[in-house]
Amino acid sequence: MALISLEEARRLINDYSFNLRCKAKEMDVLRAGGRALARDLIATKNVPDKRLSAMDGYAVRYEDLKLGRLRISGKVFPDSVQPSLMPGEAYYVATGAPIPSGADTVVRVENSRTTEDGYVEFKGEVMRGKDIREVGEDAKEGDVILRRGEILTANKIGLVLTQGVKSIDVMDLQFSIFANGDELAPFYSDEGNRDIISPMVMEFLRPFGSSKYLGVARDNIEDVRSNILKGVEESDVVISIGGSSVGEKDFVKRVIREEGDLLFEGISTNVIKRGAMGAIKGKPVLVLPGQVVSAFLVLHELVFSLLSRFGVQRRKLKVKLGEELLVTHNMDSTFLFQIDGCYAKPMRWGVGLYSELAKANSYGYLKRLSHYRKGEEIELYLL
Missing domain, CATH: 2.40.340.10 (MoeA, C-terminal, domain IV)
Structure with missing residues (x-):
C-alpha cells in the first residue's frame, strides 16, 4: 500500500474538483443549534441601535464635572424616551437605558452621592466616555457576524436573535454510511457482533446534514460495489467503514479505482494510516479503517479537510x-x-x-x- 504524507493528502483533497456543493435548508433559529451555517450571516442593523448606558449611574457632560456637582434633571430607564441633557445637568440612567443627547460619560452610582436639594456629587477618577455602549458596538450593519461553516453553538444563538432573525440556512449535505465484514451485523440488530462505529459516524456528521445507513456489506466485491454505487446515487458523500487494508477481502479501494478515482490509499501517519479517499462520479468516497480509534480520527481528518471548502474549520x-x-x-x-x-x-x-x-x-x-x-x-x- 502506497502511503503519502498527511500534508499531501490534505492538498489532494483540497485540489480535487469534487461534485459537491454546499446544500442548505432553512431552519428555525431555536431548532438550529449544533448545525453548521450554510451562508454568512450579515448584520442588517446596528446593535445597539442607539447609545446605551452600560451601568447604573449618572449621564453627564464630561466637561461639567469640573463644576463639582450637577442638578439631577430626571431618571432614564430602558423603556424611556431619550431626553436631552443641558449644561450643568445630570440624568440618572439604569443599565440599558438610552443615553440623553448631549451626554458623553456615565459616572457609576458607587462613585456618586446625591444631596437633599436634588444635586449629585462625584468622587474618584472618571474617564471621558466611560460606561457608554456606542451604536454598533456589538454588531455593525453590513458586517459578517457569523461565517459560513461555523457551528451554531448555544453562545451564538443570542447574537443571531439580536438581528431579529427567526430562521437561518444550515448545511444540508446527505451522507451514506455502510460497514464491511461478514462478521458484522447492522447496529440495530440484536445479534452479538454489531456495527457500533456507524452510529458514532452519523452523530459526528449531524452538524453538516443527514445520514442514511446502508447497513453492512458482505465480504465480496460485488456487495461492496453495490453499497458504494447506491451511496453515490443517493447522497452527496459516501463513507465506508472497514475493508480498508490490503487483505484478500478488502475490496473498498479496489472498487473506487475501478469506478472512479482513488486520490490516495493511505497516509504515512500511525493510527490514520489506513484512511483513504476517492471519488466516483465526482462524489467523495471516504474510507475509514475498521478499528474505532482509527475510524474516528480518520473521519475527523477527512471530513474537516473536505468541508473546509465550505468554511468548516477544525478547532x-x-x-x-x-x-x-x-x-x-x-x-x-x-x-x-x-x-x-x-x-x-x-x-x-x-x-x-x-x-x-x-x-x-x-x-x-x-x-x-x-x-x-x-x-x-x-x-x-x-x-
Whole structure:
C-alpha cells in the first residue's frame, strides 16, 4: 500500500474538483443549534441601535464635572424616551437605558452621592466616555457576524436573535454510511457482533446534514460495489467503514479505482494510516479503517479537510504536555489527549480502545522517534 504524507493528502483533497456543493435548508433559529451555517450571516442593523448606558449611574457632560456637582434633571430607564441633557445637568440612567443627547460619560452610582436639594456629587477618577455602549458596538450593519461553516453553538444563538432573525440556512449535505465484514451485523440488530462505529459516524456528521445507513456489506466485491454505487446515487458523500487494508477481502479501494478515482490509499501517519479517499462520479468516497480509534480520527481528518471548502474549520489550540512522551514509532503518530486546564495528558496508545476515545477531548500528530518533554508546547485538535 502506497502511503503519502498527511500534508499531501490534505492538498489532494483540497485540489480535487469534487461534485459537491454546499446544500442548505432553512431552519428555525431555536431548532438550529449544533448545525453548521450554510451562508454568512450579515448584520442588517446596528446593535445597539442607539447609545446605551452600560451601568447604573449618572449621564453627564464630561466637561461639567469640573463644576463639582450637577442638578439631577430626571431618571432614564430602558423603556424611556431619550431626553436631552443641558449644561450643568445630570440624568440618572439604569443599565440599558438610552443615553440623553448631549451626554458623553456615565459616572457609576458607587462613585456618586446625591444631596437633599436634588444635586449629585462625584468622587474618584472618571474617564471621558466611560460606561457608554456606542451604536454598533456589538454588531455593525453590513458586517459578517457569523461565517459560513461555523457551528451554531448555544453562545451564538443570542447574537443571531439580536438581528431579529427567526430562521437561518444550515448545511444540508446527505451522507451514506455502510460497514464491511461478514462478521458484522447492522447496529440495530440484536445479534452479538454489531456495527457500533456507524452510529458514532452519523452523530459526528449531524452538524453538516443527514445520514442514511446502508447497513453492512458482505465480504465480496460485488456487495461492496453495490453499497458504494447506491451511496453515490443517493447522497452527496459516501463513507465506508472497514475493508480498508490490503487483505484478500478488502475490496473498498479496489472498487473506487475501478469506478472512479482513488486520490490516495493511505497516509504515512500511525493510527490514520489506513484512511483513504476517492471519488466516483465526482462524489467523495471516504474510507475509514475498521478499528474505532482509527475510524474516528480518520473521519475527523477527512471530513474537516473536505468541508473546509465550505468554511468548516477544525478547532485547534496549543497546550503544554502534562508528562514526558517518547514516540518510538518509525513514522509520525496520532495520539489521543485529555486536556485539563493548559496541560494535555496523552491517553493510552492503540487503535481499538473505546474507553480511551471516550475519555479523550483532543488529538494531535507527533513526530516519529521524538522525545517530548513535560511542559513542551504542542498543537492539538479538539474532538
